[in-house]
Amino acid sequence: MQLRSWTPSRRETMGLGLTALLAAALAPCLVMATEEAVAAELKKLYGDKPMADGKIKLDLPEIAENGLVVPLNVDVESPMTDGDYVKAVHVFADGNPLPQVVTYKFTPQSGKAAASVRMRLAQTQNVIAVAEMSNGTLYTAKAQVKVTIGGCGG
């Protein structure tokens, strides 16, 4: 395992930091999404289908110092067999200019309905995940992240 190749050098880190500062300085966000925007996106996807709490583990920092890079890990409980697996997972952030963050499509070959990504958060807000099971059942989970320096000038 070459873990070392993943560690940015000092120069790269400095560069990223500078880029981040510049981005923050240049990026006043005009319009923010709201809970309604997230609800509207969900309505487009699934209509008025009911959603149950549970099954989803949202792994997020409680406090994100840098809103430009917030680690997000979603893990949905499922046997991931041909007859019972997680089809899709949608992640939304209700305080970003655009609510969508990422949409995953899993298959039984995924083995695990889990994935990690890094996202931008413009301000302190809720991150919402919705999972669609192979039988059509929907589950949802929500977590709040406090953002110290927003990913968008806030």
Place this chain on the structure above:
Amino acid sequence: MAIKSKPRVKVPSEAKAGEIVEIKTLISHEMETGQRKDSTGKTIPRAIINKFTASFNGKTFFEADWFTSVSANPYQAFFYKASESGEFTFTWKDDDGSEQTASAKLTVA
């Protein structure tokens, strides 16, 4: 903005049948949101990678649609249940229509 450098992928080269392996990928990209303005007040147009696909021996097993909220230099980790030897193909699709791919071999003992 076109894709600049080669994507990096970390996958184990060997696995037992039925083993769930973790795959980590990283690609260099600005992921310009389309929300920012330049110094003259003009909006910088959106330019992101909007889709990531992972397949094994030609069969897609994981897809991710990325939106503007995904950080610059996107990192994506996910899993695959090994069953046979073969090759992974990873594809990143840019807003400008360009594509970047990477591959990795997996031997199942």
